[in-house]
Each structure stands twice: as C-alpha cells, then as structure tokens.
Amino acid sequence: MLISNLEILPNHRIVRHLGLVQGSSVRSKHVGRDIMASLKNIFGGELLGYTELLQESREEATERLLAQAQKIGANAVLNVRYSTSSIAAGAAEIFVYGTAVEIVADD
Amino acid sequence: MRYENKQAPEGINVSKVHPLKQFAILVIASVALLLALVLVLQFAGSAVAKRIPFKYEVQLSQKFDIALSTPDAPEEIVTYLNDLADRLAPGLDLIDDFDVQVHYREEDVFNAFATLGGNLLFYRELLRQMPHENALAMVMAHEMAHINHRDPISGLGGGVVSAIGVAMVTGRSGMAEQAFSQTSLLAGMQFTRQMESAADTAALSAVNQLYGHVNGAGVLFELIGDIKADSDAVPDWLERISVTHPLSKDRVAAIKSLALHNGWSEMGELTKLPDAFNDWLRQ
Amino acid sequence: MINVIGFVLLLVVGYLFGKYFEKRHYKSIIKREEQFNQLPAIATKYPPQDQVYQQQLVSGGVVIASDYFKSFVAGLINVFGGRVTPFESMLDRGRREAILRMKQNAQAHNANYVFNVKLETSRIATGRLGAIEVLAYGTAMIPAINPISAEQDQPSATPGA
Numbered sequence: 001m002l003i004s005n006l007e008i009l010p011n012h013r014i015v016r017h018l019g020l021v022q023g024s025s026v027r028s029k030h031v032g033r034d035i036m037a038s039l040k041n042i043f044g045g046e047l048l049g050y051t052e053l054l055q056e057s058r059e060e061a062t063e064r065l066l067a068q069a070q071k072i073g074a075n076a077v078l079n080v081r082y083s084t085s086s087i088a089a090g091a092a093e094i095f096v097y098g099t100a101v102e103i104v105a106d107d
Numbered sequence: 108m109r110y111e112n113k114q115a116p117e118g119i120n121v122s123k124v125h126p127l128k129q130f131a132i133l134v135i136a137s138v139a140l141l142l143a144l145v146l147v148l149q150f151a152g153s154a155v156a157k158r159i160p161f162k163y164e165v166q167l168s169q170k171f172d173i174a175l176s177t178p179d180a181p182e183e184i185v186t187y188l189n190d191l192a193d194r195l196a197p198g199l200d201l202i203d204d205f206d207v208q209v210h211y212r213e214e215d216v217f218n219a220f221a222t223l224g225g226n227l228l229f230y231r232e233l234l235r236q237m238p239h240e241n242a243l244a245m246v247m248a249h250e251m252a253h254i255n256h257r258d259p260i261s262g263l264g265g266g267v268v269s270a271i272g273v274a275m276v277t278g279r280s281g282m283a284e285q286a287f288s289q290t291s292l293l294a295g296m297q298f299t300r301q302m303e304s305a306a307d308t309a310a311l312s313a314v315n316q317l318y319g320h321v322n323g324a325g326v327l328f329e330l331i332g333d334i335k336a337d338s339d340a341v342p343d344w345l346e347r348i349s350v351t352h353p354l355s356k357d358r359v360a361a362i363k364s365l366a367l368h369n370g371w372s373e374m375g376e377l378t379k380l381p382d383a384f385n386d387w388l389r390q
Numbered sequence: 391m392i393n394v395i396g397f398v399l400l401l402v403v404g405y406l407f408g409k410y411f412e413k414r415h416y417k418s419i420i421k422r423e424e425q426f427n428q429l430p431a432i433a434t435k436y437p438p439q440d441q442v443y444q445q446q447l448v449s450g451g452v453v454i455a456s457d458y459f460k461s462f463v464a465g466l467i468n469v470f471g472g473r474v475t476p477f478e479s480m481l482d483r484g485r486r487e488a489i490l491r492m493k494q495n496a497q498a499h500n501a502n503y504v505f506n507v508k509l510e511t512s513r514i515a516t517g518r519l520g521a522i523e524v525l526a527y528g529t530a531m532i533p534a535i536n537p538i539s540a541e542q543d544q545p546s547a548t549p550g551a
Contacts, residue, residue: 030471
C-alpha cells in the first residue's frame with residue numbers, strides 16, 4: 001500500500017478514484033505524564049511524553065486509514081493530510097485523510 | 108478515469124469495546140489507585156506528624172478554643188481523675204514534656220478517649236460502670252499510653268494529609284476542611300489496631316507498677332464485650348476485619364498472656380473507688 | 391448522598407440516551423451514505439477532464455456533544471492513559487455527518503462530484519463536557535449546461551438555459 005501527499009505519482013497512472021478514506025485515533029497519557037508536562041510548562045522545552053503520545057496516535061491513525069483503503073480495494077492513498085486537535089483536556093486526536101486510488105505503473 | 112465512492116466497512120475508526128465492561132474496569136482500577144494513595148499519604152502524614160515535638164502539639168491544641176470539660180463539672184471528680192493519671196505516669200516510659208489533662212464530660216456515653224495536646228476525655232456513663240479503681244486505672248493508663256505514643260497527632264497528621272491528597276485528586280475540599288475543623292478534637296481519633304495493642308501493653312505495665320498486680324485490668328473489655336453482645340449480632344470474624352479496635356475477647360486474652368509472660372500477678376487486692384464517687388457522678 | 395444519586399442518575403441517563411442516539415445516528419448515516427455514494431467526494435485537486443464543469447464551494451458542518459457517561463469514562467481513561475475509545479465514535483459520527491451535509495449541499499447544486507475535500511475538527515466546549523465541531527468543505531463539480539466556454543465550443547446549445 002502506497003501512501004503519499006502528492007496528487008500525481010511519477011511513472012504511475014491512476015486507474016480509479018475510490019473516494020475519501022480516513023483514520024483517526026484519540027489517546028491520552030496517564031496522569032503522571034500530565035503532571036510532568038505541567039511542570040515542564042514552567043521551564044519550557046520539549047514535552048517528550050506528548051511527542052511520544054502523538055507519534056503513537058499518528059501511527060494508529062495511519063494504520064486505520066490504510067485499513068479502510070485496503071478494504072475498498074485501493075492500492076494507494078494520495079493527497080494525504082494530517083490534522084491534530086485537542087478533544088478533551090489531556091486527550092488529543094490525530095486525524096488523517098486522503099483519497100483512495102487504484103494505480104498502475106507506466107510501462 | 109472513474110470516480111466513485113466505495114463504502115468502507117464499519118469499525119475501523121471505532122474500537123470494539125463494551126462501554127459497561129470498560130466502565131467497570133476503570134472504576135475498580137480508580138478506586139484501587141485512590142485507596143493506595145490514601146494509604147501512602149496516611150502513612151507519610153502520620154510519620155511526619157509524629158516528629159512534631161509534644162510541646163508544639165500542646166500549643167496547637169490550645170488554639171482550638173473549645174471547652175473539653177462540661178462547664179460545671181464537679182471539681183472532686185476532675186481532681187480525682189487527674190490524680191489517678193499522675194499516679195500512673197511513672198509506670199509509663201514517658202516522652203519529653205509529657206503532660207496530660209483529664210476532662211470529665213457529664214454525658215451518658217460509654218466512652219473515654221485521648222485527643223490532641225494530651226487531653227483525655229472521660230464520659231460519665233463509663234465511670235458509672237467502673238466496679239473498682241483497678242479497672243478505671245487500666246482505661247486511664249491506656250489513654251495516657253496513646254498520648255505517650257503520639258497516636259492522636261499521628262492519626263490527625265495522616266488524616267489531614269490523606270484528605271488533602273484526595274481533595275487535590277478529586278477536586279472536593281470537604282474532607283480536608285472537616286479534618287481541620289474544631290469538632291475533630293471532640294470526635295475521637297481513629298487509631299489502628301497496632302496502636303491499640305501497643306497502648307494496652309504499656310497500660311498493663313503501668314497498672315502493674317502502681318498496684319503490684321493486674322487483677323481487674325480486663326474488666327473494661329469484658330464490659331464492652333457484654334454491651335456488644337447485647338446490642339448487635341455481628342459475627343466475630345466480621346468484627347475482626349472491620350473494626351479498628353481489636354476484638355474485646357481477643358484483648359482479654361492478650362492481657363492474660365501478657366501478664367503470664369511478664370510474671371505479673373493476676374491475683375491481688377482490688378482498690379475501691381472513693382466512697383463519694385457515685386455522688387460525684389450526680390444525675 | 392443526593393450528590394451521589396444525582397451523579398449515578400446522570401451516568402445512567404447519559405449511557406442510555408447516548409447509546410440510543412448514537413445507534414439512531416449511525417443507522418441514518420449508513421442509509422444516507424449509500425444514497426450519496428452516487429456523488430463521490432474526492433480528496434484530490436485535479437478535476438476530471440471528461441466534460442466542462444462549473445465550480446461551487448460547498449461545505450457541511452456539525453457539532454456533536456458527548457454524553458455524560460462518555461465524558462466520565464474518558465476522564466477515567468485520562469488517569470491511566472491509552473485509547474480514549476468513548477470519543478472515537480463521536481468523532482467518526484461527526485466526520486461522516488459533515489461529509490454527508492457537504493454532499494447534500496453539492497446535490498442541491500446538481501453536482502456530480504466534490505473535489506479537494508478538506509476536513510477540520512475543533513473542540514468548541516470547554517470544561518469537563520466535550521463537544522466537537524467538524525467542518526467538511528470542497529469544490530462541487532457541476533456539469534455545465536451553458537458555460538461561456540461551452541458556448542464557444544458548441545454554438546448549438548440551448549440559449550438561456
């Protein structure tokens with residue numbers, strides 16, 4: 001399964017557009033991490049716990065996006081976009097969407 | 108080029124979890140976490156509070172402007188109780204600045220307890236049930252031992268620290284305020300079983316030193332046992348795990364074995380209460 | 391005690407009503423999605439070249455609140471960390487509803503496709519109770535009946551249509 005945020009793939013031809021596919025993941029860190037993060041807010045710097053959290057979420061969201069694409073018979077997802085939003089205090093959502101397509105390589 | 112919308116199957120972006128099952132697991136885990144937090148904070152709070160010197164504890168308790176004695180309590184009974192405390196004191200392994208004030212409360216409550224600042228409270232109904240001085244001396248020595256072991260302040264310290272911790276986590280401040288309130292001085296402290304057993308041991312030794320024997324020391328627990336047997340039919344095993352005080356019959360047995368172990372005589376002449384004792388406990 | 395009863399009542403009411411509304415909403419979403427699959431939403435910028443199209447920006451928005459039960463469970467999950475599953479269905483419903491409303495808007499314009507679809511999610515309620523807004527927008531591709539370019543190419547087109 002190919003995933004890209006390009007619209008046109010070099011040396012490939014899009015045969016079919018299968019529509020929008022999406023993946024999302026909402027996660028939260030345990031309360032200890034939240035407390036550490038609020039302390040870190042005093043000093044500034046990277047919130048490692050949250051970087052990790054969002055990375056995990058991004059991976060899961062991408063997996064779900066690919067699962068949808070695979071289920072509807074696509075072999076690539078193009079023009080992929082990620083967005084992050086805070087859904088509740090301490091819980092962040094990663095959302096990814098793109099267009100599912102069937103591609104063939106040019107001869 | 109063909110453009111179409113294919114329907115993706117359900118359940119990819121929504122995890123299959125039963126909400127009620129998840130709810131049950133989360134609630135149980137949260138309660139366990141909260142209990143663990145309370146236990147840790149209680150332990151830490153009482154350990155720290157125990158290190159506060161006794162004289163500061165006395166000063167702190169004097170800040171509570173509350174009448175511990177019934178205002179027009181007969182002077183004789185207060186004098187007698189304080190005198191008994193003074194006679195028992197040498198038998199205890201006293202801490203620095205040790206000092207107790209015995210207060211008499213003219214209420215028909217079968218109770219006596221030790222509270223902050225070396226204050227002991229004796230209720231009329233308990234005194235009325237005392238058959239002889241030896242029984243009363245055991246109760247007195249037991250409460251004095253609590254003061255000597257710093258049980259009230261460590262109980263309060265643990266209670267306050269854990270209440271503040273819980274209030275911080277749950278966002279409810281009611282418990283913390285309650286722990287700080289003046290009525291907590293009159294409400295009686297909750298001591299652990301270990302505290303009670305340690306106080307029993309120290310008290311028995313003090314009673315033995317004063318009278319030369321421990322005859323009659325277990326009377327209070329026999330009385331409590333009788334009252335409990337009359338009032339409710341809670342099975343022994345349930346009481347063993349649920350109440351902070353050791354079971355009365357276990358305490359009687361503990362006293363017997365302690366006396367045997369230390370070679371304290373369980374035979375000896377019982378000291379009578381003063382002749383006018385019952386007159387002092389006027390209606 | 392009254393607090394506790396009120397709290398339990400809110401949980402029960404939240405659970406039962408939340409479950410009922412969610413079930414009903416999903417039923418309606420699935421039914422309408424089948425209808426609207428005739429009008430594909432595509433997340434690509436390059437429009438089809440098979441015929442001449444007019445363009446129209448279309449959008450659909452929806453605000454969905456979580457129920458009391460979900461918010462409470464999400465709060466507990468926040469203590470331990472992990473997947474906040476109660477909000478997953480809320481977000482899923484919000485997105486699909488927003489896309490459907492966008493398509494409905496496009497259908498009102500007699501469009502064949504919606505291109506370059508974009509989705510925006512934001513949290514609009516503060517405090518313990520959560521609510522999210524989802525906005526879906528894109529360019530509706532409407533087959534041109536009488537476009538300027540079509541007039542040049544096909545002079546025989548019905549005038550004034």
